[in-house]
Amino acid sequence: FKTLFGYATLLAEDGTPMHKSKGNMIVFDEAAERVGSDTMRWLFANHVPELNLNFPRIPTEEDMEKSARTGLPVRLSEKWMLVRRTLDKIWNVYSFFVSYANIDHFDPTQHQLPVAQRGELDRWILSELQIAIREVTEGLEHYDTVKPTATIQAFLDDLSNWYLRRSRERIWKPELDSDKVAAYLTLYECLTTLVTLLSPFMPFITEELYQNLVRNVNDKAPLSVHLCDWPQVNEELLDERLTNDTRLVMRIVGLGRSAREKAQIRVRQPLNALYVRVPSLAEEEALDRLSEQVLEELNIKRLELIGSDSDMLSYTLKPQVKILGPKYGPLVQKILAKFRALNAHGAQEAAKLLSEAGSLNFTVDGQQIELTADEVEVVATARPGFVTAEERGYIVALETTITPQLREEGLVRDLTHFVQDMRKKASFNIEDHIGLALYSNVELAQILQQYGEVLAAETLANNLLISIDQKDTPSFNEVYRETISPTSVKKLGGYTVEVVLGKM
Incomplete structure (x- = not known):
């Protein structure tokens, strides 16, 4: 061989060596049969090879007999269920596509629609797909499986939790118009490419998916996913602006959900308004353009952008004493006193400086002090009837009044x-x-x-x-x-x- 790739020691779940005499030895064939070969491979692929691996316990013979007797699936341990999340997620995305494609008699070989003619949501996920192809390829070329598996899982989360959820209404509508065709084609391209990227890690489930997704509609395709060419990055589909815009929307939606959780108001309950502050003018323009996506995701009627001078929020600045103590010693108490002396306007201006410039500069006893955003916590509080959530300069205030x-x-x-x-x-x-x-x-x-x-x-x-x-x-x-x-x-x-x- 030219290159030998090995792992550190494989141990029992509790971190002790496996021994037949101790009763904690796991036979490979039994593990493969009871939890699945692809599940085991995904466990290994996600593990840093230099570190010892504690192998989770597998179902016992009694568990397997009970499953056979009752007809219920064998219950896996929590650790195995965490490993299986990726397999379950890709299977769910695949099942959704197949179910609705069959209802609409959709044949991907009979439809063509240039990516440039598809919507922003489609172009975004195809751009993310190109990034995933590049990162998985680079990792495997360096005999690294940890980065590729993390990349695949992140892309699958985007595909399932954002793209597919936001595309459901397009796929549910009865007519097979160009928008619905775009959604089907985009989802199909993502699935088939993802199956190929996953094939070295999960050879069995990917082969099953490939046979139905590809060979079932194109008998001229390679006989197996393992005979397919490796996906190549299409640079023309990379769209950095679209990626940044979508990440911004996802961030604001995440903060909006956090605010709903604080207020204990479920997402199915419509609300009137969400007020948002973002750090830059470019992000304000992007969010104004994409506000409909935020409103749909959060079930809110109206989104308003607010500036740092808005009276919607009041600010409290909390210097981090544990960080400042070793740095400024006896001056810390005077720094704290300076912050306590700030009035509402002064706190607002200081919060604005931290957000925009990333630091605060002032003098204490003739010594120049510079505090960064990591050294001062900014807490934004909304006026009554609103709940806030914030993250690194991004702030949302959710109106919680529920009208009849x-x-x-x-x-x-x-x-x-x-x-x-x-x-x-x-x-x-x-x-x-x-x-x-x-x-x-x-x-x-x-x-x-x-x-x-x-x-x-x-x-x-x-x-x-x-x-x-x-x-x-x-x-x-x-x-x-x-x-x-x-x-x-x-x-x-x-x-x-x-x-x-x-x-x-």
């Missing part, structure tokens, strides 16, 4: 979510149209009547009955019935509603 109309919209969103869950329990296919009957009191029935079209469209209900009288029999055959009440697991703002689903 917002409350009604939240109820309808919750009910829609519950009906979708009931569709699954009733074993309806995702494309099936249903009959839906809702029995409630007068107050809730009047609310639901106003949103009848939305309810019907979101739940694929061709026949919708909203009534206060159980004697109003629906004109469809009942398949499933469930009651939502203040005492049930599902709750709808204190109301009781009986939900009936049926076949059309």
Whole structure:
């Protein structure tokens, strides 16, 4: 051989050596059979090879027998479930694509749409894909598996948690227009490229996905994923501006979710406004252009940008004594006193300087003091009726007042979510149209009547009955019935509603 790649010592889960006499030895074939060869390979690939690896325990013979007897999947340990998250995520993305592509009879070989003619969301994920190809290739060329696996997992998170979630409405709509074709083609290109990138790490699951995604629609394609050419970076698809813009939106959305969690307001409850401060003018312009994405993700009606001089926020500056003590010694107390003496305007100006310049400069007892953003914590507090979240100069203030109309919209969103869950329990296919009957009191029935079209469209209900009288029999055959009440697991703002689903 030209190059020998080896690992440090493989130990038992508790860090002790494996010995048959101790009863903690794991036979390779048994581990491969019980947790999966690809799962084991992914465990090794994610591990820094210079460090010893504590091999997680595997299911026992009793566990396997119980699984065979009950027909339930064998339960893996928490450590194995963490390893399997990547496999589960790629399988979920694959299943979503295949399910809807089959419903629409979509054949990727029969459609072409230049990337330049696709939307920003499509161009962004394809740009991220090129970055992933480059980083995985560079890592493998240097016999490094840790960086490539981290890159793949990060890309898969972007694909699943951002691209796919933001593309669902495009794929769910009934017509196969150019926008929907763009979403299908982009998702297909991401999946097939990802399968090839993953093939050295997970040869078995990637082969199964490749056969269905590629060979099933193109019999002239290579016989195996392991015979395919390695993906090459398409420099024309790299778009740094789009990457930066999307990262900005994702950051603000993340802060918005943190603010919702602080306020204990679920995302399905619409809110009126989000006020945002970003460090630079360029980011203000980008966020103004992309504000619709933030509003959709956070279920908010309006986004407003605020400057450092806005009265929306008040600021408190907290010098980090543990850092400043060794640096300034006896001057620390005088530095703290200077910060305590700041009025509201002075604190606001100091926070602005830290955000824009990255440091504060002043004099104490004739000595020049320079404090960086790492040495002073800036805490932004919103006025009553708002909740804030912040991160390195990025601040959001969420308006938490829920008006009667917002409350009604939240109820309808919750009910829609519950009906979708009931569709699954009733074993309806995702494309099936249903009959839906809702029995409630007068107050809730009047609310639901106003949103009848939305309810019907979101739940694929061709026949919708909203009534206060159980004697109003629906004109469809009942398949499933469930009651939502203040005492049930599902709750709808204190109301009781009986939900009936049926076949059309």
